[in-house]
Amino acid sequence: MPASNRRRAKSLSNGRPPLSQKTSTSLSSKATRTLIRTHHNLEKAHARALNTGDSSTAETLSAEIQERGGLRLYQRASTIGQSASRGGDSSKILVQWLEELLPSSPAPAPSAPSPLALQSSRNSAPALSLLDVGCLNPENHCARTKLFDHGRGVVRIDLRSAHPLIQQQDFMSRPLPSGDAERFDVLSLSLVLNYVPDPVGRGEMLQRTREFLRVPGDGGDVRGSDGKGGTGMAQKRARVLPCLFLVLPAPCVTNSRYLTEERLEEMMGELGFALVKRKLSAKLVYFLWRYDGSNTTREEKEVFPKKEIRPGRTRNNFCIVLR
Numbered sequence: 488m489p490a491s492n493r494r495r496a497k498s499l500s501n502g503r504p505p506l507s508q509k510t511s512t513s514l515s516s517k518a519t520r521t522l523i524r525t526h527h528n529l530e531k532a533h534a535r536a537l538n539t540g541d542s543s544t545a546e547t548l549s550a551e552i553q554e555r556g557g558l559r560l561y562q563r564a565s566t567i568g569q570s571a572s573r574g575g576d577s578s579k580i581l582v583q584w585l586e587e588l589l590p591s592s593p594a595p596a597p598s599a600p601s602p603l604a605l606q607s608s609r610n611s612a613p614a615l616s617l618l619d620v621g622c623l624n625p626e627n628h629c630a631r632t633k634l635f636d637h638g639r640g641v642v643r644i645d646l647r648s649a650h651p652l653i654q655q656q657d658f659m660s661r662p663l664p665s666g667d668a669e670r671f672d673v674l675s676l677s678l679v680l681n682y683v684p685d686p687v688g689r690g691e692m693l694q695r696t697r698e699f700l701r702v703p704g705d706g707g708d709v710r711g712s713d714g715k716g717g718t719g720m721a722q723k724r725a726r727v728l729p730c731l732f733l734v735l736p737a738p739c740v741t742n743s744r745y746l747t748e749e750r751l752e753e754m755m756g757e758l759g760f761a762l763v764k765r766k767l768s769a770k771l772v773y774f775l776w777r778y779d780g781s782n783t784t785r786e787e788k789e790v791f792p793k794k795e796i797r798p799g800r801t802r803n804n805f806c807i808v809l810r
């Protein structure tokens with residue numbers, strides 16, 4: 488392997504879509520990558536300092552993060568990475584997959600009052616609800632498909648909202664649903680898990696996604712005219728929904744000491760997720776996981792500690808821990 492390729496394989500920041508040199512923004516491709524990498528590294532060091540009770544270092548790092556533009560500049564760099572000229576945004580893959588897996592057009596429901604009302608329709612597929620966690624652009628591909636209930640069924644959140652249609656909210660503090668009407672058919676976690684600075688926090692984020700996914704077979708599936716759920720559409724939906732769309736920089740699974748795709752699949756299985764779709768591009772890895780709702784508590788279940796499974800000097804340290 489040429490030296491330049493080896494160098495590229497090491498860096499998780501290279502997991503962003505390619506950045507071109509010519510854009511209307513003032514951030515070059517290199518500057519954008521450096522900014523993203525530095526932000527992630529500072530966040531990780533900050534989390535480590537907090538974990539070890541080193542509040543003075545944590546404060547210094549926090550100040551440095553702010554001095555360097557903080558989340559605002561990081562989001563700007565990520566938005567540049569989403570532009571069509573730089574590889575496009577990952578929601579395109581989510582929409583492609585759902586349209587392929589659930590081919591019949593759902594009834595358009597722009598003025599539908601609530602997911603519950605949609606569920607009462609028979610013989611037509613209700614539009615899907617979506618929780619888009621870590622949303623930078625409310626006009627991404629999800630906004631342009633009839634798959635989703637654009638009335639009240641699409642909720643977008645981010646740690647820092649860059650748009651009135653995005654709620655400013657930490658997913659880890661989002662109040663738990665009080666009932667199924669507050670759960671979703673689809674949860675998108677695109678390039679968010681790798682933002683979490685520590686392995687335990689990543690495991691907790693994955694576990695938490697289950698709280699926000701609709702319980703399978705709760706009536707959100709389409710029923711056949713016999714009322715027994717026997718239609719082809721109902722079966723197709725049951726094979727896919729509810730689901731989690733997960734996107735990571737490719738090196739998180741292709742070049743990590745601690746995580747491979749196989750190990751991720753084992754972990755997800757442990758949480759009740761089965762792989763439906765997967766795509767590896769030069770920069771990113773995309774997964775669609777169906778949640779079976781079977782595993783809401785993990786007491787006495789298998790734990791996944793930090794364990795080196797693929798040693799090597801050129802590997803990265805991306806890791807997810809399930810406790």
Ligand SMILES: C[S@@+](CC[C@H](N)C(=O)[O-])C[C@H]1O[C@@H](n2cnc3c(N)ncnc32)[C@H](O)[C@@H]1O
Pocket residue numbers: 558562565569576577578620621622623644645646647656657658659676677678679682683734
């Ligand atoms: C790299 S951007 C990804 C944006 C978009 N989803 C994409 O695929 O390009 C990561 C975003 O996730 C957000 N984020 C990270 N942790 C989050 C959390 N716990 N709750 C909500 N948003 C979060 C960050 O604020 C940031 O805007």
